[in-house]
Amino acid sequence: MKRVIAIACAVLAATTLFVACGKKGSNELVIQSYMSDEAPKQAFQALVDDFMKKNPGIKVTVNTTAHEQYKTQLMNYLTAKEAPDVLTWFAGFRMQQYAAKGLLEPIDAVWKDADFPAAFKTASSYNGKVYFMPQSWYWWAVYYNKDVFAKLNLKTPNTWDEFLAVCAALKNAGIEPIAIGAKDTWTAGGWFDYMNVAVNGGAFHQDVTAGKVAYTDPRIVKTFDYIADLAKKGYIMKNAASYSWQEAATLMFDGKAGMYLMGQFIKDVAPADKKDSIDWFKFPIVEGNAAYGVDTPFDGYLVPAKAKNKENALKFMAYLGTKEAQELFCKPLGRLAANQNVPVPNADAQRGLDMMKGAATAMQFYDRDAPEEMAAKGMNAIVEIMGAPDKAAEILAALDKERERIYAELK
Amino acid sequence: MPARRLKKSALAPWAFLALPLAMYVVWVIVPIFESFAFAFTKRDSIIYGPVFHGLANFRRLAGDGQFWLAIKNNLLWLVFFVGIPVPLGLLVAMLFNGGRPGSRLYKTLFYLPMTLSFTIIGTIWMWIYNPDFGALNTFLRSIGLDALAVQWLGDKRYMTGALIAVGVWRQVPYVMILYLAGLQGVPTELVEASLIDGASWWQRFRKVILPLLLPATIVAVTISVIDSLRSFDIVYVMTNTKARAAEVLASYMYSSAFQYADFGYGSAIAVIQFLITLVFILVYVGDVLKKESER
Numbered sequence: 275m276k277r278v279i280a281i282a283c284a285v286l287a288a289t290t291l292f293v294a295c296g297k298k299g300s301n302e303l304v305i306q307s308y309m310s311d312e313a314p315k316q317a318f319q320a321l322v323d324d325f326m327k328k329n330p331g332i333k334v335t336v337n338t339t340a341h342e343q344y345k346t347q348l349m350n351y352l353t354a355k356e357a358p359d360v361l362t363w364f365a366g367f368r369m370q371q372y373a374a375k376g377l378l379e380p381i382d383a384v385w386k387d388a389d390f391p392a393a394f395k396t397a398s399s400y401n402g403k404v405y406f407m408p409q410s411w412y413w414w415a416v417y418y419n420k421d422v423f424a425k426l427n428l429k430t431p432n433t434w435d436e437f438l439a440v441c442a443a444l445k446n447a448g449i450e451p452i453a454i455g456a457k458d459t460w461t462a463g464g465w466f467d468y469m470n471v472a473v474n475g476g477a478f479h480q481d482v483t484a485g486k487v488a489y490t491d492p493r494i495v496k497t498f499d500y501i502a503d504l505a506k507k508g509y510i511m512k513n514a515a516s517y518s519w520q521e522a523a524t525l526m527f528d529g530k531a532g533m534y535l536m537g538q539f540i541k542d543v544a545p546a547d548k549k550d551s552i553d554w555f556k557f558p559i560v561e562g563n564a565a566y567g568v569d570t571p572f573d574g575y576l577v578p579a580k581a582k583n584k585e586n587a588l589k590f591m592a593y594l595g596t597k598e599a600q601e602l603f604c605k606p607l608g609r610l611a612a613n614q615n616v617p618v619p620n621a622d623a624q625r626g627l628d629m630m631k632g633a634a635t636a637m638q639f640y641d642r643d644a645p646e647e648m649a650a651k652g653m654n655a656i657v658e659i660m661g662a663p664d665k666a667a668e669i670l671a672a673l674d675k676e677r678e679r680i681y682a683e684l685k
Numbered sequence: 686m687p688a689r690r691l692k693k694s695a696l697a698p699w700a701f702l703a704l705p706l707a708m709y710v711v712w713v714i715v716p717i718f719e720s721f722a723f724a725f726t727k728r729d730s731i732i733y734g735p736v737f738h739g740l741a742n743f744r745r746l747a748g749d750g751q752f753w754l755a756i757k758n759n760l761l762w763l764v765f766f767v768g769i770p771v772p773l774g775l776l777v778a779m780l781f782n783g784g785r786p787g788s789r790l791y792k793t794l795f796y797l798p799m800t801l802s803f804t805i806i807g808t809i810w811m812w813i814y815n816p817d818f819g820a821l822n823t824f825l826r827s828i829g830l831d832a833l834a835v836q837w838l839g840d841k842r843y844m845t846g847a848l849i850a851v852g853v854w855r856q857v858p859y860v861m862i863l864y865l866a867g868l869q870g871v872p873t874e875l876v877e878a879s880l881i882d883g884a885s886w887w888q889r890f891r892k893v894i895l896p897l898l899l900p901a902t903i904v905a906v907t908i909s910v911i912d913s914l915r916s917f918d919i920v921y922v923m924t925n926t927k928a929r930a931a932e933v934l935a936s937y938m939y940s941s942a943f944q945y946a947d948f949g950y951g952s953a954i955a956v957i958q959f960l961i962t963l964v965f966i967l968v969y970v971g972d973v974l975k976k977e978s979e980r
Contacts, residue, residue, distance in 0.1 A: 345944075346943040346944055349732060349946060353732050375729075375732075375733060456839075457839070512816075512836075513816040513817060513836045513839055514839070515836065515838075515839030515840070516814075516815065516816050516817075516836050516837075516838055516839035646944070646945065646946065647944075647945035647946070647947065650940075650944055650945060654929055658841075661839070661840070661841075662841075672750065679745070683727075683728060683947075
């Protein structure tokens with residue numbers, strides 16, 4: 275028995291020593307990433323390889339977690355005693371709420387004002403300090419299958435009436451007019467952002483995400499009337515709630531569905547031979563309201579206050595902000611870089627940039643502008659209304675009860 | 686010195702038990718009390734330190750429609766989890782008990798679902814339930830029942846039923862195993878005696894075998910009850926936790942705590958679920974202890 279205890283003690287001591295040694299070396303950098311889709315994952319790996327080449331002393335470990343799981347894990351990453359050094363994340367409210375709690379490390383030391391537009395700095399800062407390194411941004415628009423439109427002789431619509439006419443023509447041809455993978459409820463968040471801004475304007479929408487407007491407000495009800503109308507007319511693909519966002523995208527790639535309100539990253543999942551059949555148009559104008567809004571979420575990185583290797587983390591953050599690094603990541607993905615010195619990668623991105631410049635309102639996205647619980651429940655409600663448009667009033671009333679509580683708890 | 690030897694041998698089991706007991710205390714008992722404490726605190730308490738919130742979380746539960754929906758769904762799980770697998774498992778066990786040719790093969794086939802994890806089962810059934818090209822709807826359409834080919838996991842009316850069916854499918858072989866083991870304990874002399882006395886098949890089953898299977902039945906029922914109350918894996922895997930119509934207590938607890946970052950509220954749900962489950966566990970443990978002491 276004594277011997278067993280002695281051996282156990284020895285093993286314990288050895289492991290402790292081993293762990294302690296592992297801690298000491300500051301040649302490590304641990305990155306936790308949500309880039310689990312193949313294309314961005316590869317682009318990010320190229321960045322990491324380049325960084326390691328430039329900093330041969332630093333050993334980088336990248337841990338990748340699927341997007342939805344990552345969101346539920348973030349609190350663990352931020353509050354763990356052994357926090358990762360760099361995390362992928364979103365700008366705006368979703369970052370600022372953690373900065374407010376002191377969970378993030380300021381990165382002012384490596385921030386260069388000359389590199390980024392002022393709006394990007396605002397969304398990356400909290401209380402005068404920068405906490406977030408923006409990397410790339412993309413736009414949301416109505417993506418459509420060019421081949422299908424050409425076959426049916428359809429023109430891309432500018433107004434809501436034209437949009438409805440396109441839907442009707444697609445439906446007549448036996449093609450689902452609007453694809454949406456509502457099993458991933460965030461796909462519905464885009465519909466709420468665009469529809470609400472188109473109907474009620476950007477300032478009103480900002481009040482909504484800030485929790486100042488009731489979901490039973492007649493103006494919001496009107497927004498949902500438009501969405502419910504699409505559902506009642508059968509323009510939203512059937513069985514939407516059984517499809518993930520990629521599965522629904524496949525329907526459009528295959529010409530079984532016509533249009534899909536989606537982010538530019540839809541191109542990441544399009545098969546090589548279908549990428550050129552996919553194009554996009556600006557969300558249609560409703561009731562002659564020409565001032566439009568766009569969802570232009572930008573993604574980037576932050577450093578937890580409890581990061582183990584902060585020095586290396588800041589080195590990496592400085593690298594991520596450089597023109598070269600941003601170009602290396604954005605170019606293969608056709609995304610726009612946050613660093614304004616990076617040339618626009620292609621004509622498509624130029625169109626996206628122009629659309630953003632012409633917009634009266636730029637949004638991050640419903641689930642980034644609103645608190646996560648509000649957004650999660652809001653998006654559930656939108657999906658529910660798409661499935662049961664007659665119950666909209668009841669669903670919105672229940673949602674508003676949640677809004678009152680959630681924003682009261684935030685104070 | 687016999688006295689000292691006695692002492693030593695009394696200590697030995699504790700020496701062996703020390704480590705597992707310590708782990709059990711640290712990872713099971715302590716967290717249970719911690720979640721009780723968290724249930725009375727505000728949403729961020731687990732991260733920023735506890736802020737006492739009184740009974741607010743429980744008051745909110747009382748008026749939360751989603752919570753009552755979860756309770757209702759859990760009750761449905763309970764009813765069907767006991768109502769179907771127990772008699773069906775008994776039937777299958779009766780059919781394959783004894784040396785009928787091929788019974789070993791059938792027993793194995795029936796038992797196979799038990800060997801799969803819920804995650805795998807959920808993924809397989811998600812494909813079976815796919816509304817457009819899943820096996821179920823393809824079959825229904827092929828026999829002309831197009832009207833029944835619905836969106837099993839996307840329509841809130843069918844969701845819980847579709848999930849329970851999967852759970853039941855996996856539970857039947859479990860109950861079957863319990864009964865097969867129970868049937869081993871039925872003395873053949875009694876069965877033979879009833880045969881000689883001219884009892885019919887039904888009389889034999891009803892009056893001889895079933896009463897002797899009572900202990901197995903108690904185990905099967907309590908385990909099914911407890912399994913139904915902790916159902917989470919299937920709901921989580923098959924609905925992406927987003928399909929709120931299929932909410933059960935465990936999934937609501939998970940999304941409240943981890944998706945909405947309201948750990949106080951999540952803990953309150955956990956406490957309720959714990960108390961409900963505890964009632965059934967006490968019944969079960971009480972029964973086991975009674976039997977132990979009878980031995």
